[in-house]
Amino acid sequence: MRANINYNHLKESYLFSEIARRVSDFSKTHPEKEIIRMGIGDVTLPLCSSVVEAMKQAAEDMGKADSFHGYGPEQGYDFLREKMQAYYAENNVALELSEIFVSDGAKSDLGNILDLFDKENTVLIPDPVYPVYVDTNLMDGRKIIFTDANKNNGFLPLPDDSVLADIIYICSPNNPTGAVYNREQLKLWVEYALRNHAVILFDAAYESFIVDKDLPRSIFEIDGAKNCAIEFCSLSKTAGFTGTRCGYTVVPQILEFDGMKLNHMWLRRQTTKFNGVSYIVQKGAEAVFAKDGRKQIKENIAYYRKNAEIITSALDKLGIWYTGGKNSPYIWLRCPFGLDSWTFFDMLLSEIGVVGTPGAGFGKNGEKFFRLTAFSTNENTTKAMEKFRSLIEKGAGRL
Amino acid sequence: MRANINYNHLKESYLFSEIARRVSDFSKTHPEKEIIRMGIGDVTLPLCSSVVEAMKQAAEDMGKADSFHGYGPEQGYDFLREKMQAYYAENNVALELSEIFVSDGAKSDLGNILDLFDKENTVLIPDPVYPVYVDTNLMDGRKIIFTDANKNNGFLPLPDDSVLADIIYICSPNNPTGAVYNREQLKLWVEYALRNHAVILFDAAYESFIVDKDLPRSIFEIDGAKNCAIEFCSLSKTAGFTGTRCGYTVVPQILEFDGMKLNHMWLRRQTTKFNGVSYIVQKGAEAVFAKDGRKQIKENIAYYRKNAEIITSALDKLGIWYTGGKNSPYIWLRCPFGLDSWTFFDMLLSEIGVVGTPGAGFGKNGEKFFRLTAFSTNENTTKAMEKFRSLIEKGAGRL
Structure with missing residues (x-):
């Protein structure tokens, strides 16, 4: 048997293990120092009560013969998909249930999703980026080209017709930069994809953090997107489902390449290699979209948004350039004093005990940038940003 | 973008939809006739109480800040993997947690798992077979060769050194035939794989139905298997988890091809393309392996085994040849009167309202065979087999 040698081209990701190592070393030598973690992308608030109650009820139903659920539809129960359909309709996106x-x-x-695409396609990925887009394509041996996201374009690169790509990754609101494409910008990407017969993989995992009514929450708000895009969404950040596990993917019926309907291919892939999400989790997810659930998760998002405001208001006062924070739980700031991101990481850790994520971990364009997240507590975020301000102000005088 | 044209080589599986169509047509024309379903592979008994209680508790924990769980380890929580490790130890299989x-x-x-293997490998699959093994390899464009399972070899084909294969599928207890390999037979497969540098994908999803102490429940009970095999297991049939969703896969640390460790590759695959199983489901799965859970699921399996006995005892009395039923929830019988499987299906449906699965749906060697499952109620299974006996006895006189 020959193993898939493409795996030899993967680099080990040392980002989060290296962060953990440095924090642990620091804690050992400075056991008295308090550490505030603002680097992780995981939520901290518990599941809201209506989700918990729905899952408890579902577990109970599974224990009785007349309400037991065995194999469900691989693509999910209609009771949940109908809620998702209605959620999209609020943004004037009409979806068929089968999508x-x-x-x-x-x-x-x-x-x-990459199962559906030939290995010979060229992939276009922004730098900096969520490493999963890169690694999953390296595993298949696809050619990857990077498009620069940087301060000049506000970390929102636009299409370039001199670059030919078949598969395009767009994450908006972006991880790690928090930057959000507007309608006109997304339209340029949709037009580029249609012109070049490319497919856009649109990662909308952070859409629920968008407050600005003019910003698109779904790529399907853009005309023509159903002819070129697949959208990925998640309840992880929307409803704190990082450990509960539920997301959803929209594959338009009209989306077709080489005469092959991607919706039909994805259904075939999922019915062959997947057996659906736990009934209990789907009942919890249903509660997220119900009236009480919507109200409760809005309160949680407002709590995280408060943290984002605490961070951005401190950065505003310090005159530090950043993206994100307004319509995203991520704040992507330029390291002060021209520092590189790992040096800045060490400075924040050793001087004030605050842990963030060095931008270099997301690609070469992140080398002078730093990610803070809004998922800590209000109290710790306030404390951290007060220390941050005084450190930078002190440093500004010193440097 | 070029789509993966291998999907064009997939045949639509009409088996279960065709069964549903024929049953529905019959019910419309004969609304007064009772239908007993003995064709499906889904469980019918509800989850046992200790699993339900564990999941309710876990859902509650997720609703409190101090017991909330966000992202967990992609490979599963240690609390569950330790239970699985102990379960294997009962059969004298020593596993590291990381396996x-x-x-x-x-x-x-x-x-x-096919992500880990080169597309140029040749795949060996028994016929008849669970169609997923075939379809997942067709999606990747791998060459497939079939090995005949038939009445002569008791539906347990053995290796043939004139056939070169790189990836070998073995399912024991088998779906659809219910046949189970003994130690000596599995040893021949392990030796063949080691000789030919092949990997065995061992599907042990039905291991909990084995009662005969001499039959292996895991391929790792065979010397040398850790150098050539990966094992897949599931709580679907063991504990009624078809709608709850939890399984486990064992990839030995020692397993290596082309200098690449498959365990390390699988960990990389899972950390890149998977985020772990819901915390709530893992707590439910943990309860399956605890003392009360073990006792409760044993009662459920005994209930299904009773059905298998009702079926096999009727077949014994009728002198009908079959495999399975003793150490498996499936009974694979030779169609009486030399009928082909779809004709026999129609006869059972129209004459006695019993629905089974035609063997032809699993491959050419199933054309004269028929699958009955032990997942109905005791009452219905008894009723169905009484009707079955009188039908066959009547038919024997008539034909």
Whole structure:
């Protein structure tokens, strides 16, 4: 048997293990120092009560013969897909039920969708980027080209017709930069994809953080997108489902390449390699879209948004350039004093005990940038940003 | 973008939809006739109480800040993997924790594991077979060769050194035939794989139905298997998890091809394309392996085994040849009167309202065979087999 040698081209990701190592070393030598973590992308608030109650009820139903559920439809139960359909309709996106696939998370589907594409396609990925887009394509041996996201374009690169790509990754609101494409910008990408017979993989995992009514929450708000795009969404950040696991993927019926309908291919892929999401989790997800659930998750998002405001208001006062924070839980700031991101990481850790994520971990264009997240507590975020301000102000005098 | 044209080589599976169509047509023309379903592979008994209680508790924990769980380890929580490790130890199989990967089911892992293998490998699949093995390899464009399972070899084909294969599928207890390999037979497969540098994908989803102490429940009970095999297991049939979703896959640390460790590759695959199983489901799965859970699921399996006995005892009395039923929930019988499987299907449906699965749906060697499952109620199974006996006895006189 010959193993898939493309795996030899993967680099080990040392980002989060290296962060953990440096934090652990620091804690050992400075056991008295308090550490505030603002680097992780995981939520901290518990599941809202209506989701918990729905899952408890579902577990109970599974224990009784007359309400037991065995194998469900691989693409998800209609009771949940109808809620998702209605959610899209609020943004004037009309979807057929058959276009919505419930999954165990956006990460799974973003990886698995590549089954549908030939290995000879060229992939266009922004730098900096969520490393999963890169690694999943390296595993298949696809050619990857990078498009620069940087301060000049506000970390929102636009299409370039001199670059030919078949598969395009767009994440908006972006991880790690928090930047969000507007309608006109997304339209340029849709037009580029249609012109070049490319497919856009649109990662909308952070859409629920968008407050600005003018910003698109779904690529399907853009005319023509159903002819060129697949959208991935998740309840991880929307409803704190990082450990509960539920997402959804939209594959338009009209989307076709080489005479092959991607919706039909994805249904075939999922019915062959997947058996659907746990009934209990789908009942919890249904509660997210119900009236009480919507109200409760809005409160949670407002809580995280408060943190984002605390961070951006401190950066505004310090005159530090950043993207994100307004319509995203991520704040992507330029390291002060021209520092590189790992040096800045060490400075924040050793001087004030604050842990963020060095931008270099997301690509070469992140080398002078730094990611802070809004998922800590209000209290710790306030404390961290006060220390941050005084450190930078002190440093500004010193440097 | 070029789509994966291998999908054009997939045949639509009409088996279960065709069964549903024929049953529906019959019910319309004969609304007064009772239908007993003995064709499906889905469980019918509800989850046992200790699993339900564990999941309710876990859902509650997720609703409180101090017991909330966000992202978990992609390969599963240690609390569950330790239980699985102990379960293997009962059969004298010593596993390292890092060799066990918790998943959302055997079907997902059986499909996704192919990511690790080059597309140029040749695949050996028994006929008749669970169609997923075939379809997942067609999607990748791999060459497939079939090995005949038939009445002569008791539907347990043995290796043939004149046939060169790189990837070998073995399902024991088998779906659809219920046949189970003994130690000596599995040893021949392990030796063949080691001789030919092949990997065995061992599907042990039905291991909990084995009662005969001499039959292996895991391929790792065979010397040398850790150098050539990956094992897939599931709680679907063991604990009624078809709608709850949890399985596990064992990839030995020692397993290596082309200098690449498959365990390390699978960990990389799972951390890149998967985010772990829901915490709530993993807590439910943990309860399956605890003392009360073990006792409760044993009662459920005994209930299904009773059905298998009702079926096999009727077949014994009628002198009908079959495999399975003793150490498996499936009974694979030779169609009486030399009928082909779809004709026999129509006869059972129209004469006695019993629905089974025509063997032809699983491959050419199933054309004269028929699958009955033990997942109905005791009452219905008894009723169905009484009707079955009188039908066959009547038919024997008539034909």
